[in-house]
Each structure stands twice: as structure tokens, then as C-alpha cells.
Amino acid sequence: MEREAESLRVDARRWRALMAARCISVSIHRPVGQTHSVNAGWEALWRAPAEEFLQINYNMLEDPQLVDNGIMPHVERFFRGEEVAIPPISYDTDAVEELTGRAGGAVWVCSFGVPVRGVADGFEGVLFQFAVPEAAEIQHKYEALLEEQRGLQASLEARNRELEETVRLIAAQRDAIQAMSVPVIRVGDGVLCLPIVGMIDDVRAAALLERLLEAIAAQQAAQVLLDITGVPALDARAAAQLIKAASAARLLGASCTLVGVSPSLARTLVELDIDLGGLDTASTLAEGLTRALSGRRGAAQRSRAVAERAPAR
Structure with a gap:
């Protein structure tokens, strides 16, 4: 006890x-x-x-x-x-x-x-x-970190919006540059000229074909001059793209002439044994334009003659 x-x-x-x-x-x-x-x-x-x-x-x-x-x-x-x-x-x-x-x-x-x-x-x-x-200090630091995180999140979202806007701007500029790289110019009544500068790749060839066909349909063109004066080199693939564009133009009723064929390009085409498929050629744009305008005047004269010979009703 x-x-x-x-x-x-x-x-x-x-x-x-x-x-x-x-x-x-x-x-x-x-x-x-x-x-x-x-x-x-x-x-x-x-x-x-x-x-x-x-x-x-x-x-x-x-x-x-x-x-x-x-x-x-x-x-x-x-x-x-x-x-x-x-x-x-x-x-x-x-x-x-x-x-x-x-x-x-x-x-x-x-x-x-x-x-x-x-x-x-x-x-x-x-x-x-x-x-x-010390828990109060820890809580304050935690809240400060949360506030900083929210600020970083808002900054990141703003940066993402800026990047999205930049991407949209770059895409619009790319489309504008692509459109400028294949301009279709009306040089006469029913005559279009498509000056090509630089190399012809698949993407550019697709844009070229789309722009050309749209212009032919919109202006009811009968003659198209494909000016390759500014093309430094022409390989078999690029030539095939031009022939494809000419064939598509013919389906819309327009004939194509390949102008600006330099001696070096002509030699390359011969060495590669590239068949232009009956595509008309001209050494200079002036020659091609003269030929196209003459053809348009001749066609107009023939149309008037046929109209005059037709019996009056």
C-alpha cells in the first residue's frame, strides 16, 4: 500500500x-x-x-x-x-x-x-x-505563393494569347506572300500573264494552278502567258507542273504560251528530255504578248467576217 x-x-x-x-x-x-x-x-x-x-x-x-x-x-x-x-x-x-x-x-x-x-x-x-x-508565417508564404502562381498563370495566358495572335498574323502574312508569289496580271483583252519568280515546288505549283484557273474563269481569258523569266532552274517535276497548269487552262478554253525560256533553260529541257506536251513557247514576254494579241485580233476579225457573211433574217 x-x-x-x-x-x-x-x-x-x-x-x-x-x-x-x-x-x-x-x-x-x-x-x-x-x-x-x-x-x-x-x-x-x-x-x-x-x-x-x-x-x-x-x-x-x-x-x-x-x-x-x-x-x-x-x-x-x-x-x-x-x-x-x-x-x-x-x-x-x-x-x-x-x-x-x-x-x-x-x-x-x-x-x-x-x-x-x-x-x-x-x-x-x-x-x-x-x-x-511559425504556422502563420507559413500560411502567409503559402498565400503569397498562391498569389504569385495566379499572377504567373494570368501572365502565361496573356502570353499564349499574344502567341496565338502572332501565329494568326504569320499565317495571314504567309497567305499574302503566297498570293503575291503567283500574281495573275491582265495584259490585254482576254489575255493574262502569270509571272513566276523563284523555284517551283509542289505547294507553290498548287497555289499557281488555283490562282490561274480562278483568273481564267473570272475574266473569261482565252490566252495565258506563263512567264518563267525569273525561274533560275527548271527540272522535270517543275516542268510537269507547268504542263499540268496548261492542260487545266485548256479545259477552260484558254491556250497557254511558255515565255521567257532562256538558252540555259532550253538546254536543260533538252538534256532532261522533257516533253512540253505541245505547249507553245516564246523566248521573251514581248514576243509572247505580241503573238497573243495578234491571235486575239485575228480571231476578232474572223468573227466579224463570219457575222457579215451570215444571211440576214
């Missing part, structure tokens, strides 16, 4: 030391959630007199801040008799100012709940709480 009594005296000294400590908050709770008693550390942490607080009959299970902070499930486990480590939270003591008469502001705390076994009503909970002053 003496040994048991000494053990109880040791436990009592330790408990009294814990309850007298101001560096740790200790509160004892009944099964229904009400606070039974608190120590000096509780008063230091929450900056409120214990006597006034205990008189308000505070119930931890009915605290809306604990619900808003998302820790009520942990608190409920504690009152079911489980050992619980509650995540750090910021608790605003100003919310209970009308009850305590004291305003303390927000306090960051980390809590641990320990049930006491063997009591008469089956449960008594001891809640240990530690102030976490």
Missing part, C-alpha cells in the same frame, strides 16, 4: 506540474463535449481567464469553427475514446469574444487528444495544445 501510495504521489506531482505549466495548454473534457477544467497554459495560449471560460459551458462538439476548419471528424473520434492528432489549425478567438469578453485574435495550434480510461462515466478526454507561431 505504501508503494502504491508513493506511486500515486509521484503521478500527482507530475500532473500538478503539467497543470501548472504555461508552455503547454491542457484541457479536460467530458463525454458530451463540454470543457471540465483547464490549466494555466490554456489561459496563456488563448489569452482568456479560465474561470470566465468555464462558466460559458463551451461545447467542443458544437463549435462551428471546428466544422469550418475541417477538423470536426478528428474531434468526434477523440470523444469516441480514440487517441487523435489533430492537424494544425488557425482558431479565431475573436469569434467567442461575446462569451469571454476578451479578444485574442487568430491563434495557430496543434492539438493531441488522449482519452483517460477507467473513469466512472466511461470517458474523460485530455486535450494537449501547442502554439505554432
Whole structure:
């Protein structure tokens, strides 16, 4: 009995030391959630007199801040008799100012709940709480990082919009340059000229064919001059593209003449044994234009002669 009594005296000294400590908050709770008693550390942490607080009959299970902070499930486990480590939270003591008469502001705390076994009503909970002053700084840094992230996100979205606008502008400029690279010029009544400068690749050949056919259909052209004076070299593939364009023009009723054939291009065509498929040629644009206009005048004269010979009705 003496040994048991000494053990109880040791436990009592330790408990009294814990309850007298101001560096740790200790509160004892009944099964229904009400606070039974608190120590000096509780008063230091929450900056409120214990006597006034205990008189308000505070119930931890009915605290809306604990619900808003998302820790009520942990608190409920504690009152079911489980050992619980509650995540750090910021608790605003100003919310209970009308009850305590004291305003303390927000306090960051980390809590641990320990049930006491063997009591008469089956449960008594001891809640240990530690102030976490650096948590507020961590929260501020976290919020600053979130704000910075939102700023970076907005900047990134603005940059993406600028890039999209730049891409649209480049696409429009490319289309304009492509249209300028295959201009179709009306040089006479029913006569079109298509000056080609630079190499002829598949993409440019497709644009050339599209522009040429559109112009022939729009202006009802009968003669087309394909001017290759500005083409530095002509291979079999490029020649095939020109022959294809001439064939398509003939389907619309227009004949094509290849003008600007230089001696070097003529030699290349012969060496490659490229058959122009009966496509008319002229050494210069002036020669091709003269021939096209003469053909147009001759056709007009023949049409008038036929009209004059026709019997009047």
C-alpha cells in the first residue's frame, strides 16, 4: 500500500506540474463535449481567464469553427475514446469574444487528444495544445505563393494569347506572300500573264494552278502567258507542273504560251528530255504578248467576217 501510495504521489506531482505549466495548454473534457477544467497554459495560449471560460459551458462538439476548419471528424473520434492528432489549425478567438469578453485574435495550434480510461462515466478526454507561431508565417508564404502562381498563370495566358495572335498574323502574312508569289496580271483583252519568280515546288505549283484557273474563269481569258523569266532552274517535276497548269487552262478554253525560256533553260529541257506536251513557247514576254494579241485580233476579225457573211433574217 505504501508503494502504491508513493506511486500515486509521484503521478500527482507530475500532473500538478503539467497543470501548472504555461508552455503547454491542457484541457479536460467530458463525454458530451463540454470543457471540465483547464490549466494555466490554456489561459496563456488563448489569452482568456479560465474561470470566465468555464462558466460559458463551451461545447467542443458544437463549435462551428471546428466544422469550418475541417477538423470536426478528428474531434468526434477523440470523444469516441480514440487517441487523435489533430492537424494544425488557425482558431479565431475573436469569434467567442461575446462569451469571454476578451479578444485574442487568430491563434495557430496543434492539438493531441488522449482519452483517460477507467473513469466512472466511461470517458474523460485530455486535450494537449501547442502554439505554432511559425504556422502563420507559413500560411502567409503559402498565400503569397498562391498569389504569385495566379499572377504567373494570368501572365502565361496573356502570353499564349499574344502567341496565338502572332501565329494568326504569320499565317495571314504567309497567305499574302503566297498570293503575291503567283500574281495573275491582265495584259490585254482576254489575255493574262502569270509571272513566276523563284523555284517551283509542289505547294507553290498548287497555289499557281488555283490562282490561274480562278483568273481564267473570272475574266473569261482565252490566252495565258506563263512567264518563267525569273525561274533560275527548271527540272522535270517543275516542268510537269507547268504542263499540268496548261492542260487545266485548256479545259477552260484558254491556250497557254511558255515565255521567257532562256538558252540555259532550253538546254536543260533538252538534256532532261522533257516533253512540253505541245505547249507553245516564246523566248521573251514581248514576243509572247505580241503573238497573243495578234491571235486575239485575228480571231476578232474572223468573227466579224463570219457575222457579215451570215444571211440576214
